[in-house]
Amino acid sequence: MAFEGLGERLQATMDRIKSKGKVSEADVKVMMREVRLALLEADVNFKVVKQFISQVRERALGSDVMQSLTPGQQVIKIVKEELTELMGGENQKINLAQKPPTVIMMVGLQGAGKTTTAGKLALHLRKNYNKKPLLVAGDIYRPAAIDQLETVGKQIDIPVFNLGDKVKPQEIAEKALAHAKEEHLDTVIIDTAGRLHIDEDLMNELKDIKELSNPDEIMLVVDSMTGQDAVNVAESFNDLLDITGVTLTKLDGDTRGGAALSIRSVTEKPIKFVGVSEKMDGLESFHPDRMAQRILG
Ligand code: GDP
Numbered sequence: 296m297a298f299e300g301l302g303e304r305l306q307a308t309m310d311r312i313k314s315k316g317k318v319s320e321a322d323v324k325v326m327m328r329e330v331r332l333a334l335l336e337a338d339v340n341f342k343v344v345k346q347f348i349s350q351v352r353e354r355a356l357g358s359d360v361m362q363s364l365t366p367g368q369q370v371i372k373i374v375k376e377e378l379t380e381l382m383g384g385e386n387q388k389i390n391l392a393q394k395p396p397t398v399i400m401m402v403g404l405q406g407a408g409k410t411t412t413a414g415k416l417a418l419h420l421r422k423n424y425n426k427k428p429l430l431v432a433g434d435i436y437r438p439a440a441i442d443q444l445e446t447v448g449k450q451i452d453i454p455v456f457n458l459g460d461k462v463k464p465q466e467i468a469e470k471a472l473a474h475a476k477e478e479h480l481d482t483v484i485i486d487t488a489g490r491l492h493i494d495e496d497l498m499n500e501l502k503d504i505k506e507l508s509n510p511d512e513i514m515l516v517v518d519s520m521t522g523q524d525a526v527n528v529a530e531s532f533n534d535l536l537d538i539t540g541v542t543l544t545k546l547d548g549d550t551r552g553g554a555a556l557s558i559r560s561v562t563e564k565p566i567k568f569v570g571v572s573e574k575m576d577g578l579e580s581f582h583p584d585r586m587a588q589r590i591l592g
Pocket of ligand 1: 404548
């Protein structure tokens with residue numbers, strides 16, 4: 296499970312404090328050092344750690360905590376609240392258009408889980424919002440990406456708009472929107488190309504698609520296993536495309552999970568979903584408070 300290292304480490308520190316009747320300033324200092332190390336080990340961005348520690352320390356040293364009967368528990372509560380805040384406070388739902396169709400553009404690097412997440416989202420929207428989605432095969436460069444989307448579509452019984460790999464993605468997106476209108480499909484989910492690295496061609500293509508499809512949601516898909524890289528990728532995509540939400544995939548894997556803590560504060564964009572398996576039902580809404588609880592164990 297993600298965060299195991301961080302959770303255990305924080306817990307050990309917390310337990311030591313919990314057993315104390317009173318917390319001194321020196322205790323808080325020792326604890327903050329532990330928390331700091333735990334977060335850095337979990338691959339949380341160092342700037343984020345610095346800010347987090349200073350906020351927790353300030354609150355922990357407040358007179359109401361120091362003088363309370365259960366200072367250790369108070370400090371744990373503060374850490375949990377601040378972790379929750381760091382991850383955006385509350386769950387943010389997917390953006391839907393007032394007037395159909397809703398357009399969702401999936402972006403991210405190759406292998407992050409875009410195509411898989413496109414299918415998962417289609418299923419989520421049909422199940423929970425009674426939507427009629429159309430999946431659009433816009434990743435024409437990765438061999439097998441189109442076939443993969445077709446397979447996903449068949450598996451969950453969602454139509455796939457596919458013009459092969461000879462038509463430009465911009466044109467595919469335009470035609471897909473027209474097709475959705477004709478077929479009364481109210482949600483268009485565009486799978487876009489990913490590369491191994493961010494490059495200018497990719498970004499120009501994505502900007503074009505954004506301009507002509509006017510998406511309600513630009514969903515960045517990032518692989519939680521890539522740690523700090525995931526945060527850098529999120530920052531770059533956000534700078535260039537002004538994303539509206541993030542899905543963090545592969546949280547079921549052996550990830551240290553620091554990305555979940557950093558991405559929100561670095562990009563100021565919410566993590567809306569997490570991927571927890573390869574299967575189509577392996578998508579969960581992201582709840583910062585639950586995640587904070589899980590981190591603390
Ligand atoms: P794309 O290149 O961004 O479209 O990535 P894909 O959708 O092809 O996903 C890459 C690999 O990651 C595939 O093998 C997926 O099954 C796998 N994958 C995607 N999301 C998750 C997830 O949440 N958990 C796990 N375990 N695997 C995932």
